[in-house]
Amino acid sequence: MPTLTSHLRPSWATPSLQAVCAAALMAALAPASWAATAVATPNADGEVIPADEPAAIAAVTNSIKASVQAGFDKNGHAYRDAHRKAHGCVQARFTVLGKLPAKLAQGLFATPRSYDAVVRFSNGSGSSQDDHSPDGRGMAVKVLGVSGPKLLDDEPNASTQDFLMINHPVFFVRNASDYVAFQKNTVSFLLTHLHEAGIIIAIGAHSMTNPLNARYWSMVPYKLGTEQMKYSARPCAGGTFYDQSNSADRLRENLTGQLASGSACFDFMVQTRTAPADMPIEDPTIEWKEASSPFVPVARIDIPAQTPEGAEACEIRSFTPWHSIAEHRPLGGISRVRKTVYQTISTLRHQLNGQPRVEP
Numbered sequence: 448m449p450t451l452t453s454h455l456r457p458s459w460a461t462p463s464l465q466a467v468c469a470a471a472l473m474a475a476l477a478p479a480s481w482a483a484t485a486v487a488t489p490n491a492d493g494e495v496i497p498a499d500e501p502a503a504i505a506a507v508t509n510s511i512k513a514s515v516q517a518g519f520d521k522n523g524h525a526y527r528d529a530h531r532k533a534h535g536c537v538q539a540r541f542t543v544l545g546k547l548p549a550k551l552a553q554g555l556f557a558t559p560r561s562y563d564a565v566v567r568f569s570n571g572s573g574s575s576q577d578d579h580s581p582d583g584r585g586m587a588v589k590v591l592g593v594s595g596p597k598l599l600d601d602e603p604n605a606s607t608q609d610f611l612m613i614n615h616p617v618f619f620v621r622n623a624s625d626y627v628a629f630q631k632n633t634v635s636f637l638l639t640h641l642h643e644a645g646i647i648i649a650i651g652a653h654s655m656t657n658p659l660n661a662r663y664w665s666m667v668p669y670k671l672g673t674e675q676m677k678y679s680a681r682p683c684a685g686g687t688f689y690d691q692s693n694s695a696d697r698l699r700e701n702l703t704g705q706l707a708s709g710s711a712c713f714d715f716m717v718q719t720r721t722a723p724a725d726m727p728i729e730d731p732t733i734e735w736k737e738a739s740s741p742f743v744p745v746a747r748i749d750i751p752a753q754t755p756e757g758a759e760a761c762e763i764r765s766f767t768p769w770h771s772i773a774e775h776r777p778l779g780g781i782s783r784v785r786k787t788v789y790q791t792i793s794t795l796r797h798q799l800n801g802q803p804r805v806e807p
């Protein structure tokens with residue numbers, strides 16, 4: 448996202464600010480017609496897989512592979528194709544709370560206990576741009592030591608449960624085939640998808656001076672055992688935040704500045720799908736309203752004072768929502784795209800860089 452979105456790459460046609468603003472002005476008038484795409488019978492979790500989805504996933508994956516390969520041919524290093532710039536990878540503790548209601552006490556949240564974890568904070572862009580540029584910001588949490596089989600065929604014995612979030616409640620593309628159209632011609636896509644254009648502008652409008660002082664959302668839904676959920680992390684009440692740096696790397700510098708002498712923490716919360724008609728599984732551009740289903744804390748993420756991991760250690764980690772136990776399987780078309788994309792791109796960049804790709 449060189450300018451406005453989490454997943455616009457430098458190689459893609461970037462929309463002019465004028466075009467996007469024009470689209471956004473009309474966005475308020477655009478109907479949110481997510482239901483129009485749901486044509487088959489949903490499964491028990493509300494998923495509907497369109498017939499054209501496998502071809503769309505292949506197209507998105509091939510395009511991103513080509514972009515990573517081109518970057519490697521140019522720079523001699525293969526970077527993440529999105530969320531390239533890390534502000535830091537930090538050690539954390541992920542503590543599942545006790546006395547949760549039965550509906551929420553499922554999967555990882557069934558047993559109150561504490562886990563080691565790693566958190567990577569990032570900008571959404573595929574380039575390493577100035578932190579003042581409009582962008583989505585990522586918070587990727589890797590909980591370590593989680594027992595049980597995992598969903599990825601090539602990493603079934605991994606001990607990790609990942610939670611990936613961005614600092615906005617909704618994603619800007621509904622499904623795999625729209626993502627192909629967005630990749631092919633971004634300006635034309637946004638001018639004909641005003642609801643999505645409005646989301647891109649809203650994502651880029653958040654200002655952030657310290658990644659520890661922001662709220663993040665999963666954007667897309669997941670299973671919560673027998674339920675479906677979205678999740679979110681919010682700074683614990685009463686925190687104070689270091690923001691002395693205003694440089695192009697202020698997010699890393701303020702994160703590092705704070706953790707040089709103090710700690711930080713987040714409440715990790717889940718929201719269940721209480722009103723399926725208003726809470727689509729196959730359209731992450733539609734917010735599940737907190738008025739219908741509030742977020743409830745189920746865990747706490749403590750980040751003690753420390754020096755964040757060196758760039759190389761942070762770079763070789765791989766986060767994907769599919770590093771998961773079955774009880775938290777990602778749901779919906781955008782997550783089905785991400786299953787193939789993250790696995791393929793992480794493998795490719797490690798291969799090209801001659802780095803080991805090892806999941807704890």
Ligand code: HEM
Nearest residue numbers: 527528529530567585587611612613618665666766784793
């Ligand atoms: C079709 C839609 C999407 C595509 C094609 C896509 C693509 C990617 C790619 C290629 C990476 C780098 C992976 C790697 O090299 O290891 C990435 C990272 C990431 N994505 Fe997405 N993404 C999509 C949707 C989303 C959504 C909905 C979220 C919402 C939370 C999200 C959050 C993240 C985060 C936080 C990272 C950084 C992970 C890290 O720190 O390593 N992405 N994405």
